[in-house]
Amino acid sequence: MIRAVLDTNIFISSVFWKGNPYEAVKRGIEGEYRIVVSPEILDEVAERLRNKFQFSEEGIQELVDIVLTYSHIVEPTSKFDAVRDKKDNKILECAFDGKANCVVTGDPDLLILKEFGEIKIVTAREFLEKII
Numbered sequence: 001m002i003r004a005v006l007d008t009n010i011f012i013s014s015v016f017w018k019g020n021p022y023e024a025v026k027r028g029i030e031g032e033y034r035i036v037v038s039p040e041i042l043d044e045v046a047e048r049l050r051n052k053f054q055f056s057e058e059g060i061q062e063l064v065d066i067v068l069t070y071s072h073i074v075e076p077t078s079k080f081d082a083v084r085d086k087k088d089n090k091i092l093e094c095a096f097d098g099k100a101n102c103v104v105t106g107d108p109d110l111l112i113l114k115e116f117g118e119i120k121i122v123t124a125r126e127f128l129e130k131i132i
Contacts, residue, residue, distance in 0.1 A: 002033035002132055003072070005095040007088075007105035008044045010124055015049070015063065020124035024104055028070060033132050035071040036098035040090045042067060074098035082116060085109045095119045102131055 006025065013021035028035035042064055049055035049063070076093035083089050088109055095103050095116065102120040104127045105111060113121050122131065 002102070003036050003098065003100040004028070004033055004127065004131070005036045005041070005091055005098060005100045005103045007091050007103065007107055007110065008041060008048060009106045010104050011041075011045045011063070011067070012048055012053075013106065013124075016053075020128055021104075021106070024124045024127055027128075027132060029066065031070075035067070036074055036094060036100045037067060037071045038074050038076055038090065038094040038098075040076075041094060044087075044090075072098060080116075082113065083109050092116050092119070102127065 006028070010021045010024060013019065014025040027033065046060045046064060049060050074094050074097050076097040078093050078096050080089050080092050082092055088107060091103055091105065091110060096119065100119055102122055103110060104122060104124055106123060110121050111123065115121060
């Protein structure tokens with residue numbers, strides 16, 4: 001089964017819009033592939049929803065609970081310095097330690113890499129069209 005790390009921007013987009021990010025999250029929850037996530041990624045999703053979008057704590061907890069229920073949780077131990085924006089390294093660390101096949105993101109700093117070792121870095125559209 002395909003294993004994919006979804007970047008924070010994919011989770012956030014899936015909450016507000018019904019496009020490719022929403023479809024990618026939905027298909028992971030439905031079991032078409034395995035979502036791989038770390039506590040650090042979930043913390044960033046919660047922080048963004050809280051501070052940028054004034055989401056309620058109840059709404060944030062509901063989203064986190066859904067992701068936790070339908071994902072493989074990884075506590076990364078690897079440390080990398082591969083991305084221009086250093087805070088994005090947590091995505092690669094989760095993908096590497098979680099043995100993911102790909103990272104799904106809209107972040108240009110990650111997308112420019114195209115691959116990280118054997119891990120493909122793709123947009124939500126590419127993921128839906130070519131991966132699953």
